[in-house]
Amino acid sequence: MHMLDAEILARIQFAFTISFHIIFPSFTIGLASFLFVLEALWLRTRDDAYLALYKFWVKIFALAFGMGVVSGIVMSYQFGTNWGPFSEFTGGVIGPLMAYEVLSAFFLEAGFLGIMLFGLNRVGPKLHFTATTMVAVGTLFSAFWILSANSWMQTPDGYMIENGRAVVTSWWDAIFNPSFPYRLVHMVLAAFLTTALVVGAVGAWHLLRDRQNRPARIMFSMAMWMAAIVAPIQIVAGDMHGLNTLEHQPAKVAAMEGHFDTQNGAPLILFGWPDMAAEETRYALEIPKLGSMILTHDWHGKITGLKDFAPEDRPNATIVFWTFRVMVGMGILMALLGVVSLFARLRKTLFSCVWLHRFALVMGPSGFVAILAGWFTTEIGRQPWVVYGVMRTSDAGSPIAPTAIAGSLIAFVIVYTIVFGVGTAYILRAMNHDPRHAHAPKDEVLRAGGRTVAAQNPPQAGE
Incomplete structure (x- = not known):
C-alpha cells in the first residue's frame, strides 16, 4: 500500500520523534531565561520568595532538559538510518551547523548545568548566577543554530552543488538565509x-x-x-x-x-x-x-x-x-x-x-x-x-524495507510513551508541590570565597 511505503513510514517516524523532542527545548529555552530573571531579582532584592521560586523551577528545568537531550540524541540517528541520501547531499551544510550547536550551545549548557543545579551553597551567589546566565545563553545559542539549519532547508542559500553534494560558498548567506531571522524570532x-x-x-x-x-x-x-x-x-x-x-x-x-x-x-x-x-x-x-x-x-x-x-x-x-x-x-x-x-x-x-x-x-x-x-x-x-x-x-x-521502519516506529511509540510519559508525570507532580516549601530559611548562609552572605527576607515587594 502507498500509505505504508518506506518514505511515508520514515516521515511518520521522524515526525513522531521530533514532536516529542521539540516540546522540551521549547520549554527549557524560556524556562532558563525565567530562572535567570528570578535569580537576578533575588540578588538585587534578597527577597527569599524569588529564591524559593528559583529552587522550585530549577528542578523542573533539570527534568525537561534531560528529556530534551535524550529525545534529541535518538532523533539525530535517523539522519543516518532513514535519510542517508539527504545526509550525504546536505552534510557539508547541515553537519557543520549542527556541530556549531554542540560546540557553542550544548557544551555551554552542560558545562554550567551542574553548578546551576548543585552549586548555590558551594560557589556563592554571584558565580552561581553566572552559571545560570551561561545556561540561559546556551539555550538561545542552541535555538540559533538549529533554526539556521532548518531554515536553510526551507530557503537554501550560500551554496553550490558539486559532485552531487551541496557545498557552502558563503557561510554568512547559508547561516543567515532569507527565512532565518524571521523564523528565529518567531520560535524564540x-x-x-x-x-x-x-x-x-x-x-x-x-x-x-x-x-x-x-x-x-x-x-x-x-x-x-x-x-x-x-x-x-x-x-x-x-x-x-x-x-x-x-x-x-x-x-x-x-x-x-x-x-x-x-x-x-x-x-x-x-x-x-x-x-x-x-x-x-x-x-x-x-x-x-x-x-x-x-x-x-x-x-x-x-x-x-x-x-x-x-x-x-x-x-x-x-x-x-x-x-x-x-x-x-x-x-x-x-x-x-x-x-x-x-x-x-x-x-x-x-x-x-x-x-x-x-x-x-x-x-x-x-x-x-x-x-x-x-x-x-x-x-x-x-x-x-x-x-x-x-x-x-x-x-x-x-x-530500507518498510517492515524495518515500521518495527522501529512501533518500538519508538512504546518506549517514548513509557519513558516520557513517566517523565512528564514526574514534572506535573513537581509542579503540584507548594512553591513555599522551597523557601530558603532566613538564617541560611551562602558561602562564597571565604565570605558569608546571609539570605534576607525584606518586606514584600510590589507584585
Whole structure:
C-alpha cells in the first residue's frame, strides 16, 4: 500500500520523534531565561520568595532538559538510518551547523548545568548566577543554530552543488538565509510564551488553592505580564514571517490559506475543507478581500493559488490549512488572556479572579499545541521538498524495507510513551508541590570565597 511505503513510514517516524523532542527545548529555552530573571531579582532584592521560586523551577528545568537531550540524541540517528541520501547531499551544510550547536550551545549548557543545579551553597551567589546566565545563553545559542539549519532547508542559500553534494560558498548567506531571522524570532518568542503560559498555569493552580500564596502570586503576575506583552509582539512577528514565506514559498502560503485559484483581492477563508482532488475548498466561510490585505497589506494584492503549481509540487492543503488555524487560534487566545489579565490587574483582582485563574490553567498547554501546529505547518507545507526547490523528499530516503521502519516506529511509540510519559508525570507532580516549601530559611548562609552572605527576607515587594 502507498500509505505504508518506506518514505511515508520514515516521515511518520521522524515526525513522531521530533514532536516529542521539540516540546522540551521549547520549554527549557524560556524556562532558563525565567530562572535567570528570578535569580537576578533575588540578588538585587534578597527577597527569599524569588529564591524559593528559583529552587522550585530549577528542578523542573533539570527534568525537561534531560528529556530534551535524550529525545534529541535518538532523533539525530535517523539522519543516518532513514535519510542517508539527504545526509550525504546536505552534510557539508547541515553537519557543520549542527556541530556549531554542540560546540557553542550544548557544551555551554552542560558545562554550567551542574553548578546551576548543585552549586548555590558551594560557589556563592554571584558565580552561581553566572552559571545560570551561561545556561540561559546556551539555550538561545542552541535555538540559533538549529533554526539556521532548518531554515536553510526551507530557503537554501550560500551554496553550490558539486559532485552531487551541496557545498557552502558563503557561510554568512547559508547561516543567515532569507527565512532565518524571521523564523528565529518567531520560535524564540513562541518558547517564551510557552514557558510563560506553563508558569502562569502553575501559579493559577496554587492561587486557586490559596490566594495568599506569595510565590504563586509572583509567578502568576510575571507570567501574565509576559502574555500581555509578548503575545501581541508574536502576532506582529508572525505577520512578518508570513510575508517572507509568501515571497519564498508561495505554495505553502496557498495551502495554509486554502486558495486553489490565483486571485487579486483574495478573501480570508476562516474555515472550510480543502479538497486536493477536487482542487477547491469546500464549505468555505470567507471574509472578502481580507486575505490579500493580511498577506500583502493591499486589499487588491495578488495571491497565487495552488493550481499555478504542478500537482506533484503541491503540499497537502487539507492538513496545512488546519494546523495553521490551530496555531493562529492558540495565539489569539494567548493575546486574549494577556488583555484580560491587564484588566484584572487594573481592577486589583489579578489574584482573586477565580475565572481568570481557571482560564490561565486551561491555557497552560496551549503553547505546546501552538508550537506543534506551527511546526507541522512549516514542515508539511514544505513538501514535496526536503530542501525546498532542490531535493525532493522522495529522493532523500534510505533504501530500507518498510517492515524495518515500521518495527522501529512501533518500538519508538512504546518506549517514548513509557519513558516520557513517566517523565512528564514526574514534572506535573513537581509542579503540584507548594512553591513555599522551597523557601530558603532566613538564617541560611551562602558561602562564597571565604565570605558569608546571609539570605534576607525584606518586606514584600510590589507584585
